[in-house]
Amino acid sequence: MRIVVAEDSTLLREGLVRLLAEEGHEVVAAVGDGEALLAAVEAGAPDVVVADVRMPPTHTDEGLRAALEIRRRRPEVGVLVLSQYVERRYANELLSGESRGVGYLLKDRVVEIDEFLDALDRVGRGRAAFDPEVVRRLMARSTRTDPLARLTAREREVLAEMAQGHANRAIAERLYVSQSAVEKHINAIFDKLELTRTAGYSRRVMAVLRYLGT
């Protein structure tokens, strides 16, 4: 795939570029701040952008801002955001609107190279990829009043897999159940979360959003 890397630490940027090149990807640009990232996307027409959340000048969430801007301008470009720690707000912002080709990984996850490349691949193919840690955190805070609390343990597992961006077949493989069982669970989830079929938005995305606490 054609990839743009945005990361302000030179060291890490170089490491990522080398790694991606060794894996046979084409890194069209490697930049160090949000402005340059937007310019690189305009110029290089990448398939995926890998962006650090914190970048100069303020080191707060420039990377995320740039990522959202890219999603607005060029929805066909996949965006994989790397964050220092789990921030539900980031996950929510990335997921609101079009959820094709977004990913949110903890930065440390890059070290698990297989997982990182897998997430990158999924985002590149227009799917979602959420860090297991993000998902685990969000799992931990469901309460009685939460509609999520009405889900069975199995349905919750399925929803967690969904939130990580896996398709039905992958969920079936990962949970060792049949695909039709997964579909049944998903329909039950939609019912319990009161997501009726309406044109204009994906029930799957709505479920994940509900799950991630928006």
Add this chain to the structure above:
Amino acid sequence: MGETETADGTGGTGAIGSAGDAGRAEGPVPVPAPSHRDASLRRLAVRGGRALAGLAIGALTALAGLLAAVPAGLALLTVLALPGARRAVLRPLTAVGARVARAELRRLETFCGIVPPAGYSPADALRYTLYRIPLGLLGGMVLALMATGLFWFLVGLLGWFVILVDYPLEAIGTGLLGAFLLVLTAQGVYGTVLLEAGLVRRVLGPGPHAALRRRIDELATSRSEVVDAVDEERRRIERDLHDGVQQQLVALGILLGRARRSTDPERAGRLLRQAQEENRRALAELREVAWRVHPAVLDEAGLSVALESVAERSPLPVDLGYDDGGRPPARRAATVLYFVVSEAVTNVVKHADATRIRVRVHRAGSGNGNDGGGGGTFGLLVEDDGRGGADPAGGGLTGLARRVAALDGRFAVHSPPGGPTTITAELPCA
């Protein structure tokens, strides 16, 4: 000079230019020169001369005040029974009184080193202008006596050395009397200045209640500012960890991962060697961060060694002078002194475009007008030859000011455009 002759037990009321005003430069804090003795003699002479000038002016204004007070008093007497008219007379009087009081306070500050109180009522100002008339006249009398003494003293000298008089004993007597009067009136000058300060405090200064309230406000302010400063530091530490150490560890992990995935053993070996190098760098970074969080050497070897290490680590030459008179500061004060120097040096290196830095830290005797209760103070000075224009309200400097304020110290930044920048601080260290 900033000395205050406060002797009341409420802790230097109105003496300290409110330590809580962190970040607001309060004029340079005096840092006594190393050559103590002659400097203090010279200071004494200068102060004496100033006090004389101050009293002379005060006497003249008292005369003028007396002349003005008579018609004003008469005017008041005539309308005493009519409330409306009384107000009409009182209002302009009060306005004039306030202006006069302000001028008097300026005089006292300039010539006698009496720090003016803040926040007095116009009525108090009017009362003060009345009360100080006799005091001013007293000052005038003291001066007149002094002049007399000086005259006699000179007469005696002349009679003895220059003109051969027939009455040598009288000449000696006159000279001695003159000298005696001089000594006496010198005391009188000092006493009058004290009286002036006392009157200002009594009439215009805050009562004990207000003083306590102000002190509480000060403490509340400095407390919340310290919390802010600590939070700010924590934020910085978090950034140091995440933007430095974490990035290096992730990069290290990527190197290891690449080595593992590599099919070519030679390349794998090269990547591993790189990873090892990266590991070394990450450890060095971690050491740096830990050092910035708290320099362990401060606890182990004390302030002077810690300051030396600041000087060694600085890329610019640092001329360091440290003198604690053989008694190192208490740990709290030492930590703050260390951080002020260390941050100030870092700031200079980052922003000032300087070629050299001068750092002075020394014990400044005891009780330099600060309410440390005889614990002595430490003076600190950091000076560079850079381009100046440092903003005392900037993040780094306010943090330092707050830390100093938390220990009831004083902190000032003097940084005109074009330089040089001078940071001074004074810390009581009980």
